Amino acid sequence: GAVVSQHPSRVICKSGTSVKIECRSLDFQATTMFWYRQFPKQSLMLMATSNEGSKATYEQGVEKDKFLINHASLTLSTLTVTSAHPEDSSFYICSASGAGVQPQHFGDGTRLSIL
Amino acid sequence: QQPVQSPQAVILREGEDAVINCSSSKALYSVHWYRQKHGEAPVFLMILLKGGEQKGHEKISASFNEKKQQSSLYLTASQLSYSGTYFCGTAVSGNTPLVFGKGTRLSVIA
Numbered sequence: 001g002a003v004v005s006q007h008p009s010r011v012i013c014k015s016g017t018s019v020k021i022e023c024r025s026l027d028f029q030a031t032t033m034f035w036y037r038q039f040p041k042q043s044l045m046l047m048a049t050s051n052e053g054s055k056a057t058y059e060q061g062v063e064k065d066k067f068l069i070n071h072a073s074l075t076l077s078t079l080t081v082t083s084a085h086p087e088d089s090s091f092y093i094c095s096a097s098g099a100g101v102q103p104q105h106f107g108d109g110t111r112l113s114i115l
Numbered sequence: 116q117q118p119v120q121s122p123q124a125v126i127l128r129e130g131e132d133a134v135i136n137c138s139s140s141k142a143l144y145s146v147h148w149y150r151q152k153h154g155e156a157p158v159f160l161m162i163l164l165k166g167g168e169q170k171g172h173e174k175i176s177a178s179f180n181e182k183k184q185q186s187s188l189y190l191t192a193s194q195l196s197y198s199g200t201y202f203c204g205t206a207v208s209g210n211t212p213l214v215f216g217k218g219t220r221l222s223v224i225a
Contacts, residue, residue, distance in 0.1 A: 006156075034212055034213075042217070042218075043117075043202065043215045043216065043217045043218055044157070044202065044204075044215045046212055046213075046214070046215075049212050093156055093157075100209075101144075101145055101162065101164065101209055103147060103159040103162055104147070104159070104204070104213060105159060106149075106156035106157050106158070106159075107156055108155065108156045109155070109156050
């Protein structure tokens with residue numbers, strides 16, 4: 001099956017630090033990548049959708065200057081949480097899909113803890 | 116608009132069956148089903164696109180009603196490995212991102 005790799009799996013850092021999370025599709029070309037945030041025992045909340053080579057589309061209430069998304073190639077998207085604060089602590093998951101109506105394949109997620 | 120999943124949680128003994136429902140107030144383009152185990156990423160189960168469609172994957176199958184507003188996931192002869200949270204993700208068109216329901220927590224006990 002399709003494989004999506006996400007790194008790092010866990011980050012613990014001080015308030016004010018910027019954190020970059022990478023999402024790679026290893027065996028297929030990801031036309032579209034999605035970034036989600038998930039709080040404990042809650043659903044996946046879509047933050048933004050990115051298509052290769054174009055600007056990401058952010059969901060309402062998500063600050064684009066806070067959560068910078070880059071989708072430079074068909075296999076790599078990055079999410080940078082800038083000047084992170086404790087309220088940004090969460091489980092961040094990326095997913096990727098190919099062209100057309102395809103399943104979204106999820107990365108293993110990044111657990112971000114801001115002290 | 117977030118789909119409504121029911122039940123919120125269910126406990127089964129091994130070998131029992133369960134049905135998880137996913138409903139929308141609007142006609143949907145597609146429904147995707149995922150299972151997520153604690154601390155892990157969601158794993159894709161299946162996609163349904165056509166009204167009246169039924170699809171199976173071993174002992175897990177799903178249906179999509181004719182009006183394309185409700186989907187059900189059927190788990191038969193449940194195994195311990197079926198435990199996890201099941202999410203439906205719905206799309207209203209072919210190029211809109213999925214919106215996930217709140218999930219159904221399934222616990223299978225021996």
